Amino acid sequence: MDLVEAIEKLKKKDNEAFEYIYNYTKSSVYGIIINIVKSRDVTEDLMQDTYIQVVKSINSYNSNYKFSSWVIMIARNKAIDYYRKNKKEMLIDITESEYLFPNVKSDVTNELNANYFLSLLDDSEREVVILYAMENYKHKEIAKILNKPVGTITWLYNKAMKKMRDNMKEEKL
Structure with missing residues (x-):
């Protein structure tokens, strides 16, 4: 089917x-x-x-x-x-990352890291990251789902990635 x-x-x-x-x-x-x-x-x-x-x-x-x-x-x-x-x-419940990141091996370190990085983001950024990085939607599709311009989706995604990268450098992860 x-x-x-x-x-x-x-x-x-x-x-x-x-x-x-x-x-x-x-x-x-x-x-x-x-x-x-x-x-x-x-x-x-x-x-x-x-x-x-x-x-x-x-x-x-x-x-x-x-x-x-x-x-x-x-x-x-x-x-x-x-x-x-x-x-x-x-x-954020630490056990949720198993559902958020189904393709990632679910061990305590990965769960902590996933939830930690998601917790750095505001709700709009987190929503875009989940749809783009974890559900493989394109920015155009996310824009339709969230009823926002494509430019806003791209900006939110880039802003979220920068936050996570900057934090990773600070924490030396």
Whole structure:
């Protein structure tokens, strides 16, 4: 089954298609939500809400747009809505890097470094870095997802990379 076929089957409420779509998008959805709410439990709840919304709204998906971008936008909106309703300080959980960096060997040092470097960034920078460096989206795609100009996305990414490089030099990592 490919993505186009899975989307069509999901419109007919096919469970296997849902599973395919979930596996195809789950790391991006998790990464975008955890970046905003910074709580594993809340992220899992919002992921469930996201996929419920995907199933309910699948017939309104416009195939002229990238499917994963559409799903991420739903997830991002759910997370932002939650954050606005529950404005309180949320800390980065050191165990989250396993989900944020699935291709990196998950040992304590890598987890500490990943979370440390992400903690140096503000929310906008962190969101761009997650989508670009970890989810392999291009700046143009990120701009559409975040509804910001491409120039702003490029600037945020470069600013974030400079912060991390400068800190790496200071810490001699």
